[in-house]
Amino acid sequence: xxxxxxxxxxxxxxxxxxxxxxxxxxxxxxxxxxxxxxxxxxxxxxxxxxxxxxxxxxxxxxxxxxxxxxxxxxxxxxxxxxxxxxxxxxxxxxxxxxxxxxxxxxxxxxxxxxxxxxxxxxxxxxxxxxxxxxxxxxxxxxxxxxxxxxxxxxxxxxxxxxx
Amino acid sequence: xxxxxxxxxxxxxxxxxxxxxxxxxxxxxxxxxxxxxxxxxxxxxxxxxxxxxxxxxxxxxxxxxxxxxxxxxxxxxxxxxxxxxxxxxxxxxxxxxxxx
Numbered sequence: 001x002x003x004x005x006x007x008x009x010x011x012x013x014x015x016x017x018x019x020x021x022x023x024x025x026x027x028x029x030x031x032x033x034x035x036x037x038x039x040x041x042x043x044x045x046x047x048x049x050x051x052x053x054x055x056x057x058x059x060x061x062x063x064x065x066x067x068x069x070x071x072x073x074x075x076x077x078x079x080x081x082x083x084x085x086x087x088x089x090x091x092x093x094x095x096x097x098x099x100x101x102x103x104x105x106x107x108x109x110x111x112x113x114x115x116x117x118x119x120x121x122x123x124x125x126x127x128x129x130x131x132x133x134x135x136x137x138x139x140x141x142x143x144x145x146x147x148x149x150x151x152x153x154x155x156x157x158x159x160x161x162x163x
Numbered sequence: 164x165x166x167x168x169x170x171x172x173x174x175x176x177x178x179x180x181x182x183x184x185x186x187x188x189x190x191x192x193x194x195x196x197x198x199x200x201x202x203x204x205x206x207x208x209x210x211x212x213x214x215x216x217x218x219x220x221x222x223x224x225x226x227x228x229x230x231x232x233x234x235x236x237x238x239x240x241x242x243x244x245x246x247x248x249x250x251x252x253x254x255x256x257x258x259x260x261x262x263x
Contacts, residue, residue, distance in 0.1 A: 004164055012172045019176050022195055023183035035195055038176070042202050045169065049213040054222050054229075058205075061229055066198070066236050073191050073240040077253040087189045089256060095185035099178040106174035110167055117166040119213050129219045130226070138223055145230050152234035159241035 007048060015041035028078070028087060032070045039063055050124035169210035176203035190243040190253045194236060201232045 014037060021034035039062040046055035134142050176199055183196025205225045212221025247253050 001164070005168075008164065008168060012168070015172065016175055016179075019179040019199055022192075022199055023179050023186065028189060028192060031192055031195055035198060038199060038202060042206060045172070045206055046209050048164075049169070049209050051209045051212065051222050051225070054205075054209055054225050057226060057229060061233055062198075062202075066233055069236055069240055070191065070195065073194075073243060076244055077191060077247040087192060088186050089188040091186050095182045098185060099182035102181055103174060103178040106178070107171060110170045110174060114165075114167045114170060117214065119164045119166050119169075119210070120216065121164075121213060122216060125212075125219055125222060130222055133219050133223050134226070137220075138227075141227065145227055149230060149234050152238050156237045156241040159238070160244050 004048060008045070011041045011044045011048075015045075026087065028074055029071075032067060032074060035070065036063055036067055039067075049119070050121050052124055053127045053130050166210060166214050169206055173203040173206040173210070176200070176206070188255050190246065190255050191240070193255065194239045194243070197239075198232060198236065201228060204228060 018034040018037040018041070022031045022038065025031050025034065039058060043055040043058045043063075046052070046058060180196045180198075180200035180203065183199065184193055187193050187196060205228055208221045208225040208228065210221075212218060212225075215221070243253055246258060250257055
């Protein structure tokens with residue numbers, strides 16, 4: 001139990017620092033790399049929670065595909081002549097106030113509701129259990145998500161095509 | 164492990180994402196902040212799945228969220244690319260053609 005809490009602490013610290021990095025860094029490339037750290041840390045937390053399948057899907061989809069998309073997006077939308085302009089608008093203090101208020105609210109509610117609830121892991125989740133759930137109880141949402149992905153794929157091609 | 168440590172981590176990441184969405188003016192960085200918020204939600208879903216031992220529905224929902232996040236990034240970046248091609252800028256403050 002102590003080892004799990006230590007691993008949690010290390011991962012959570014890395015994720016928190018990187019999350020601040022994503023929203024504060026001045027270099028847009030660094031933001032994409034910080035996002036890799038946050039997603040990898042999230043995958044680590046999933047393994048800690050016994051959710052191996054979700055963890056590896058997160059690694060494949062996020063670190064493998066989404067980050068590459070982001071890097072291409074950055075490369076294609078940056079004008080080298082005007083790269084020096086600021087990445088932030090002038091809403092820094094209202095944004096910080098909104099985020100801090102929300103954080104305070106969430107922390108209060110969460111500590112009030114789940115103060116002493118423990119997670120007791122008996123065994124990691126088998127992938128079989130997840131697929132049984134998807135293909136038995138959630139087959140219609142699964143098909144709809146497949147259709148949504150197809151629509152998003154065609155939509156992205158149509159939008160980004162030069163004609 | 165306490166359930167709350169995961170929930171508080173998720174809350175922190177979500178708030179960082181909110182801050183990013185409000186303060187960033189580069190469209191790609193706004194999309195990245197939205198991804199941060201979705202990652203926070205996923206941690207919550209998987210934590211509750213582990214808390215209700217033997218119940219995998221939370222993990223199934225996390226997979227759905229992952230899929231939809233991937234679709235969102237694809238379409239979002241295509242729109243950003245289109246905006247960039249039209250006004251030569253990915254600065255959201257420059258997208259004000261509809262402003263009266």
